[in-house]
Amino acid sequence: MQDFTGTITPADLHFEVHHAGVPAIDPAKHTLLVHGRVDRPTVFSLADIKRFPQVTRTHFIECAGNGVLGWGTNEFGKPNPALTPQQIAGLTSNSEWTGVPLRVLLAEAGVRRGAAWFLAEGGDACLMARSIPMEKARDDALVVWAQNGEPLRPEQGFPLRLLLPGWEGSTNVKWLRRIELGTQPWMTRWETATYTDPLANGTARQFAFEMDARSIITSPSHPQTIERGWRQISGLAWTGRGKITRVDVSTDGGRTWVTAVLQDPVLSKAHTRFTHMWEWDGRETIIMSRAVDETGYVQPTRAQLIEARGIGTLYHYNPIYGWRVMPNGRVFFYGAT
Amino acid sequence: MHRAFVVGVALAVAACRMDNTAKGPSRYALGRAATAAEVAERDVDVSPDGAGLPAGRGTVAQGAALYVAQCASCHGANGEGIPPYPKLIGRDPAAEGFPFGKDPRAARTIGNYWPYATTVFDYVRRAMPQPAPGSLTDDQVYAITAYLLAANRIIPMTATLDSASLAAVKMPYANRFVRDDRRGGKEVR
Numbered sequence: 048m049q050d051f052t053g054t055i056t057p058a059d060l061h062f063e064v065h066h067a068g069v070p071a072i073d074p075a076k077h078t079l080l081v082h083g084r085v086d087r088p089t090v091f092s093l094a095d096i097k098r099f100p101q102v103t104r105t106h107f108i109e110c111a112g113n114g115v116l117g118w119g120t121n122e123f124g125k126p127n128p129a130l131t132p133q134q135i136a137g138l139t140s141n142s143e144w145t146g147v148p149l150r151v152l153l154a155e156a157g158v159r160r161g162a163a164w165f166l167a168e169g170g171d172a173c174l175m176a177r178s179i180p181m182e183k184a185r186d187d188a189l190v191v192w193a194q195n196g197e198p199l200r201p202e203q204g205f206p207l208r209l210l211l212p213g214w215e216g217s218t219n220v221k222w223l224r225r226i227e228l229g230t231q232p233w234m235t236r237w238e239t240a241t242y243t244d245p246l247a248n249g250t251a252r253q254f255a256f257e258m259d260a261r262s263i264i265t266s267p268s269h270p271q272t273i274e275r276g277w278r279q280i281s282g283l284a285w286t287g288r289g290k291i292t293r294v295d296v297s298t299d300g301g302r303t304w305v306t307a308v309l310q311d312p313v314l315s316k317a318h319t320r321f322t323h324m325w326e327w328d329g330r331e332t333i334i335m336s337r338a339v340d341e342t343g344y345v346q347p348t349r350a351q352l353i354e355a356r357g358i359g360t361l362y363h364y365n366p367i368y369g370w371r372v373m374p375n376g377r378v379f380f381y382g383a384t
Numbered sequence: 385m386h387r388a389f390v391v392g393v394a395l396a397v398a399a400c401r402m403d404n405t406a407k408g409p410s411r412y413a414l415g416r417a418a419t420a421a422e423v424a425e426r427d428v429d430v431s432p433d434g435a436g437l438p439a440g441r442g443t444v445a446q447g448a449a450l451y452v453a454q455c456a457s458c459h460g461a462n463g464e465g466i467p468p469y470p471k472l473i474g475r476d477p478a479a480e481g482f483p484f485g486k487d488p489r490a491a492r493t494i495g496n497y498w499p500y501a502t503t504v505f506d507y508v509r510r511a512m513p514q515p516a517p518g519s520l521t522d523d524q525v526y527a528i529t530a531y532l533l534a535a536n537r538i539i540p541m542t543a544t545l546d547s548a549s550l551a552a553v554k555m556p557y558a559n560r561f562v563r564d565d566r567r568g569g570k571e572v573r
Contacts, residue, residue, distance in 0.1 A: 066511075067511065080422065082418055088418035088423055089415040089416065089418055090417075091414065095414045095415045096414075099414060100405040147405075150405075155411055166429055168429070172511070173510060173511035174510040174511065174517075176510070224426070227429065229431075231432075233430070233432075233506070234499065234500045234503050235429075236506070236507035236511070239500060239561070240497065240503070240507075246485040247486050249482045249483075249485065249560060250482075251482070251485075251560055252563075253561045253563060254563060257566065259566065288568045340568065342567075343570055344568045344569060345570070351572050355572045357486055358485075358488060359484045359486055359488040
């Protein structure tokens with residue numbers, strides 16, 4: 048992540064998380080079954096799916112657990128300083144995806160009244176499955192077969208994956224082979240035992256789909272060593288709730304903030320590159336960034352997030368993180384915001 | 385005046401959504417009808433109300449034997465989990481009362497965390513044992529589910545599970561699970 052420029056992640060460097068390995072699927076034999084609360088249970092081949100109207104959209108996918116290393120592996124107030132951007136925020140990647148809107152496929156099968164949720168199931172060894180509200184199908188859900196202009200990589204769900212823009216990574220079901228429409232969530236293991244967030248008030252938050260706004264300075268960062276004088280601060284910001292509207296940068300440990308430049312075009316539910324020119328005077332300091340999205344949400348400090356949720360949240364860590372620049376120019380992770 | 389404004393806004397919204405999906409017919413006559421057998425073969429999911437549970441039954445004792453043979457090598461003889469494999473069994477008093485939000489070290493198990501018993505059946509049938517998912521018969525999955533629930537002190541050691549009795553099992557902490565209340569905006573949640 049610290050070595051990328053721009054906003055697109057090369058397909059072979061897209062992060063990978065899978066629950067039961069990567070299946071080898073023959074695209075000529077792969078089919079998608081749509082059934083349940085529909086008028087016409089339908090089987091689509093890959094060739095069928097590619098004949099529907101196509102759309103190409105740029106979106107990030109972020110694992111719900113992105114950031115766990117910066118959050119939880121150390122005592123509070125004593126985060127490990129030797130973490131890189133990849134280690135603290137690298138489970139997000141941004142691609143240009145091509146596919147068919149899910150609502151077009153579902154119209155083909157005929158959505159019956161009362162369908163409120165659908166189950167998306169993959170063809171991997173564990174048949175990974177997630178329940179998704181139908182509103183997302185009516186909104187911007189896609190069934191995609193291409194990434195950055197080429198077929199999906201096997202690790203990214205070849206030949207078909209669900210793409211739910213802005214929603215936690217595990218809902219973007221890979222190797223998609225079945226969609227069932229129903230009235231209630233199925234309560235699979237991946238929406239009960241895992242991907243739920245225990246809160247300090249003794250509850251656990253379920254179906255926490257939207258990824259909160261977040262940003263990270265990717266340069267300068269650990270393990271770089273920097274020189275005195277002018278240089279560019281550069282980083283990525285993103286939100287599951289639309290567009291990034293502003294990124295603030297602080298070069299004095301959060302005492303003062305300036306507005307960074309956002310690289311055009313700023314796309315919805317996509318990585319946005321921000322930059323800020325900075326003259327380093329050679330003194331020790333902490334630099335950090337703070338994203339704001341179109342709902343008015345301001346990326347919180349770690350202390351604010353702990354105040355709202357407690358320390359036991361298992362996913363969805365989006366605190367402001369920074370980098371401590373030492374007088375010798377070495378740069379270290381700073382997590383105690 | 386007001387109405388013209390509303391129509392104008394509606395047109396603008398429609399224009400934003402304009403891609404080639406907006407121009408075509410409502411159906412393209414692509415894909416083919418799924419046969420009942422095709423649906424039955426793939427439709428493996430189980431719901432909390434018991435929908436989708438197959439015929440069959442199994443006892444805690446049968447499940448205990450299957451667990452030793454097929455699961456203990458990863459999940460431990462007593463379900464304690466051999467890292468990195470997850471802990472499945474345990475009602476440690478220190479981890480009762482749903483302390484997880486305050487204490488990240490409290491270990492979650494089926495007994496102290498999982499909100500639905502049907503999820504155990506659904507997950508074991510689709511995903512376990514990890515080296516050979518799908519290899520267990522429905523009777524065996526009922527038996528292993530019965531064992532995991534009994535070892536977690538949810539059902540008696542003498543129990544037999546079938547579709548009706550599994551759907552009737554209530555998990556102790558089901559009411560702790562709440563829907564996402566984050567909505568964006570100024571508030572941090």
